[in-house]
Amino acid sequence: xxxxxxxxxxxxxxxxxxxxxxxxxxxxxxxxxxxxxxxxxxxxxxxxxxxxxxxxxxxxxxxxxxxxxxxxxxxxxxxxxxxxxxxxxxxxxxxxxxxxxxxxxxxxxxxxxxxxxxxxxxxxxxxxxxxxxxxxxxxxxxxxxxxxxxxxxxxxxxxxxxxxxxxxxxxxxxxxxxxxxxxxxxxxxxxxxxxxxxxxxxxxxxxxxxxxxxxxxxxxxxxxxxxxxxxxxxxxxxxxxxxxxxxxxxxxxxxxxxxxxxxxxxxxxxxxxxxxxxxxxxxxxxxxxxxxxxxxxxxxxxxxxxxxxxxxxxxxxxxxxxxxxxxxxxxxxxxxxxxxxxxxxxxxxxxxxxxxxxxxxxxxxxxxxxxxxxxxxxxxxxxxxxxxxxxxxxxxxxxxxxxxxxxxxxxxxxxxxxxxxxxxxxxxxxxxxxxxxxxxxxxxx
Numbered sequence: 001x002x003x004x005x006x007x008x009x010x011x012x013x014x015x016x017x018x019x020x021x022x023x024x025x026x027x028x029x030x031x032x033x034x035x036x037x038x039x040x041x042x043x044x045x046x047x048x049x050x051x052x053x054x055x056x057x058x059x060x061x062x063x064x065x066x067x068x069x070x071x072x073x074x075x076x077x078x079x080x081x082x083x084x085x086x087x088x089x090x091x092x093x094x095x096x097x098x099x100x101x102x103x104x105x106x107x108x109x110x111x112x113x114x115x116x117x118x119x120x121x122x123x124x125x126x127x128x129x130x131x132x133x134x135x136x137x138x139x140x141x142x143x144x145x146x147x148x149x150x151x152x153x154x155x156x157x158x159x160x161x162x163x164x165x166x167x168x169x170x171x172x173x174x175x176x177x178x179x180x181x182x183x184x185x186x187x188x189x190x191x192x193x194x195x196x197x198x199x200x201x202x203x204x205x206x207x208x209x210x211x212x213x214x215x216x217x218x219x220x221x222x223x224x225x226x227x228x229x230x231x232x233x234x235x236x237x238x239x240x241x242x243x244x245x246x247x248x249x250x251x252x253x254x255x256x257x258x259x260x261x262x263x264x265x266x267x268x269x270x271x272x273x274x275x276x277x278x279x280x281x282x283x284x285x286x287x288x289x290x291x292x293x294x295x296x297x298x299x300x301x302x303x304x305x306x307x308x309x310x311x312x313x314x315x316x317x318x319x320x321x322x323x324x325x326x327x328x329x330x331x332x333x334x335x336x337x338x339x340x341x342x343x344x345x346x347x348x349x350x351x352x353x354x355x356x357x358x359x360x361x362x363x364x365x366x367x368x369x370x371x372x373x374x375x376x377x378x379x380x381x382x383x384x385x386x387x388x389x390x391x392x393x394x395x396x397x398x399x400x401x402x403x404x405x406x407x408x409x410x411x412x413x414x415x416x417x418x419x420x421x422x423x424x425x426x427x428x429x430x431x432x433x434x435x436x437x438x439x440x441x442x443x444x445x
Contacts, residue, residue, distance in 0.1 A: 004438040005142025007039045009135055011128070011157055012147050013121050015044035016061065019054030019326065020304075021272060021354040025147050025174055027057060028242060030065045032430035038437060040065045041139060043132055045072040045124055051305055056328045068135055070127035074120060113190075118197055122152040125159070132160045136167060143437045147172040151181070151197075154204045161207045170436055171208040174239070176218040177201055178225065180277075180351055198225065205229055210436045212237050215375045217350040237432045239354045240424040241361035265299040265320075266408045268367065269339040271332055272355040275307035278345040282369050282391035286398040288318045294405050295319050300343065303332055336362040340408055343367050347391060349374025360385055360421045365414050367404055369397065384417040 010029055014022030026042065033040050040062075046069035061067065116122045135141060144167050146157030154171055161169040175181055178201060182194055205211050205226040212235050213219035219236045223229075270280060280302075287298060299320045306314070306323065314321060327335075336342060342359040346352065349371035356376060359366050366386030370376040377388035389400040406412075422428075 005140065006037055006437060007041070007139060007141045008033065008143040008145055008437055009041045009043055009132065009139075009141045010145050010147065011043045011132065011153055011160075013045060013048055013124060013150050013153050014050070014147075015042060015048070015067075016057035017053050017055040018048050018050040019052035019057065019328070020050070022050075022149075022174075023057060024242075024354065025172065025239065027060060028240070028426035029145070029430055029433060030061055031242075032427045033434060034062060034064060035427070036431060036434035038434060041135060041141065042067045043128060043135060044069055045128075047071055047074070048124075049074045049121075052326045054328045056330060066139075068131060070124075070131045072121070072124040072127060074123055113193070117152075117193070118155075118200065119150045119152050121150040122155070125152065125156050128156050129159050129163070132156065133163050136160065136164050141167065143168040143170060145170040145172060145433070147174060148177075149175050149181070151177050151200075155200060158204050158207045168209045168436075168438065169207060170210045170212060170433075171204050172212040172237075173218060173222060174214055174354070176213065176221055176350060179221055180218070180348055201225060205233075208233065210235050212433075212436075214239050214354075215350065215352050217375055221350065235432075235436065237429055238424060239352065239357050240426040240429045241357045242426050243361065266297050266341070266405060267339045268298060268300045268341045268343050269335055270300070270302045270343040270345075271304060271336060271358070272353060273305045273307070274302060274310065274345075276310055277347055277351075278353060279310055279313065279347065280343060280345045280369060281310075281313045282389075282394065282397050283343060283345065283367070283401075284313060284317055284319070284321075286389075286394060286401055289394075289398055290319075290401060290405075294402070297405065298401075301335065301339075303327060303335055333358065333362070336364065339364055341365055341367050341404055342386075343369075344376060345369040345391075346374070346376050347371075349376075352376050352379060357424050360416075360424060363414075363416065365404070365407075365416075367400060372396075382417070383420045384415065385421070 010026050012026035015026050016023055030040050030042060042065060044067065144157055144160055146153050148154045157169055157171055161167060178197060182197060202225065211222060211233055213222055215238065216236055219234055223234050274280065287295060295318060301322045301324060303324045304326050314323060336358065342362065342364050344353055344356050344359065344366055352375045356379065360383055366380060368376050368380060368386060368388040369391050370388050372388055372390045380386050380388050387400045387403065389397040391397065
């Protein structure tokens with residue numbers, strides 16, 4: 001009887017030294033899959049393009065993990081973003097853009113969008129696919145695990161499966177592609193783009209041995225587009241937090257909290273990118289409506305990149321707001337522990353912002369601007385970790401802030417459900433992934 005192949009190749013465009021929340025899923029699998037007897041290889045770009053970089057994350061890659069890096073023919077982030085936005089507007093051909101742009105621009109826009117479908121990172125396939133085939137054969141890889149976005153990585157996984165049909169393919173959707181990304185993030189996408197994305201997702205789910213999603217709602221939506229596939233192919237594995245990192249950050253934050261005083265300012269911290277789908281405008285509006293004596297006690301910190309398209313929501317506010325740049329993960333975690341409340345915003349009920357799990361680990365109550373019956377609200381109820389207020393009901397957001405202020409002023413103890421929170425430890429979640437690899441037992445999320 002042959003031994004099961006416990007070698008996995010993780011295909012991850014977003015991987016250290018790229019920073020932010022994107023690399024954390026792949027990085028955690030590198031750290032914890034070896035605990036389950038799995039040999040880990042990673043395929044990632046040598047020169048990946050991102051708006052954030054965090055070289056300190058390189059120190060968290062275990063020495064036993066083989067990282068294979070290939071060049072990707074991409075331009076710098078700012079230039080790529082500017083050109084991509086211009087081309088998408090021109091390709092949609094709506095409003096003034098349609099009449100102002102010359103026909104040659106429209107033709108170029110359509111050509112590039114179709115050539116680089118579904119995203120600019122598609123260019124990485126030119127080197128990633130041949131490198132992936134070589135790694136599979138040279139090291140005898142039995143499983144390829146692709147984590148996305150960018151969604152073009154899923155197509156790389158599909159091509160590897162077609163060229164090496166003996167492998168097991170696991171496609172990990174950290175975001176839902178069709179409804180959330182195309183409808184909420186890229187509103188106004190051309191009809192041909194959605195049609196082609198549906199075809200591509202169908203190809204990926206058909207070739208995959210397992211399809212993973214990070215929320216039950218996302219899994220249900222992906223499953224709805226693949227009704228002919230067996231139910232057991234679709235697996236829910238949520239995002240999580242790294243307990244090792246939170247312990248060190250908590251110790252470093254103790255002195256900072258003591259220095260600013262326990263009852264001077266009510267500090268609310270938001271960590272992560274601010275863009276349209278997670279706009280905190282409803283929180284800022286409600287804060288402005290609070291009585292002066294309460295509003296003056298609030299201090300809100302935003303750590304991370306702010307999409308220029310919505311940065312206007314921070315102007316002319318009546319409350320104290322600090323906008324800080326992106327910072328390394330360890331430094332950002334110290335800010336979380338040096339806070340009274342943690343602010344989250346997700347206007348879609350189908351998605352959970354990945355930073356929310358680090359909020360859970362920080363052990364500070366969470367103020368969430370999100371649909372009351374959505375995935376974020378469900379998670380907060382499960383873990384007893386805070387309040388959720390619907391952005392469509394301004395009075396509920398304002399009431400949440402009044403409750404938060406009263407609890408802070410009266411020093412009401414915060415008592416989350418620790419046992420529920422521990423289920424989101426990334427070490428345990430890696431065990432669920434391990435169960436999808438030959439030789440492992442199927443674990444429950």
